[in-house]
Amino acid sequence: DAGVIQSPRHEVTEMGQEVTLRCKPISGHNSLFWYRQTMMRGLELLIYFNNNVPIDDSGMPEDRFSAKMPNASFSTLKIQPSEPRDSAVYFCASRGLADTQYFGPGTRLTVL
Amino acid sequence: GENVEQHPSTLSVQEGDSAVIKCTYSDSASNYFPWYKQELGKRPQLIIDIRSNVGEKKDQRIAVTLNKTAKHFSLHITETQPEDSAVYFCAASKRNTGNQFYFGTGTSLTVIP
Numbered sequence: 001d002a003g004v005i006q007s008p009r010h011e012v013t014e015m016g017q018e019v020t021l022r023c024k025p026i027s028g029h030n031s032l033f034w035y036r037q038t039m040m041r042g043l044e045l046l047i048y049f050n051n052n053v054p055i056d057d058s059g060m061p062e063d064r065f066s067a068k069m070p071n072a073s074f075s076t077l078k079i080q081p082s083e084p085r086d087s088a089v090y091f092c093a094s095r096g097l098a099d100t101q102y103f104g105p106g107t108r109l110t111v112l
Numbered sequence: 113g114e115n116v117e118q119h120p121s122t123l124s125v126q127e128g129d130s131a132v133i134k135c136t137y138s139d140s141a142s143n144y145f146p147w148y149k150q151e152l153g154k155r156p157q158l159i160i161d162i163r164s165n166v167g168e169k170k171d172q173r174i175a176v177t178l179n180k181t182a183k184h185f186s187l188h189i190t191e192t193q194p195e196d197s198a199v200y201f202c203a204a205s206k207r208n209t210g211n212q213f214y215f216g217t218g219t220s221l222t223v224i225p
Contacts, residue, residue, distance in 0.1 A: 030210075031210060033212065033213075042215075042217050042218060043156070043201065043215050043218070045212060045213075045215075048212055050210040055210070055212075056212065091155060091156070099144050099146075099161070099163075099205075099207055100146060100158055100161065101146070101158075101203075101205075101213055102158070103148075103155040103156050103157070104155065105154075105155050106155055
């Protein structure tokens with residue numbers, strides 16, 4: 001099992017640009033979570049999906065953030081336009097029937 | 113919703129000593145409590161978990177205890193080693209794939225050689 005896969009691992013962009021982060025959950029897992037981690041705010045849940053349907057997006061900071069899950073094996077988190085305060089590590093995680101949530105390696109985003 | 117509080121935020125111990133990290137939760141319906149370890153620059157990784165039908169679980173030098181009445185659970189690390197230095201997160205959830213995890217704010221553990 002390859003685990004949760006995220007791409008890119010690092011992203012450096014300029015303010016105002018669109019950023020798309022990608023996630024492939026563990027095969028067979030039907031819950032997917034997007035988190036943001038910063039020193040100041042810790043680990044924040046942005047949005048999560050069950051069976052490809054968004055369940056709770058109350059953690060999405062503002063309308064510049066959007067997430068989709070078009071099928072069971074792929075999800076995207078998009079920031080448009082990006083701002084320097086969006087700089088963080090973004091984790092994707094998935095959860096199956098065995099209770100445990102598994103994290104991907106994360107995407108380190110830097111917005112200049 | 114659920115609220116998880118974690119203490120202390122930082123902890124320093126001498127190598128070989130024990131470390132204890134404590135968490136409380138507010139929702140009595142929560143029944144699954146995992147602990148994650150995050151090393152610098154790495155992803156959070158599950159190190160141990162406990163379900164509400166047991167009061168204690170051990171895995172080598174790591175143990176977790178759960179007090180459902182008081183709504184608190186703790187992580188115990190014995191015979192600490194420098195490689196135990198990391199940030200530890202507790203979480204609470206309801207069993208069932210469709211439920212989110214509520215994470216504590218993390219404890220930065222430093223083991224001094």
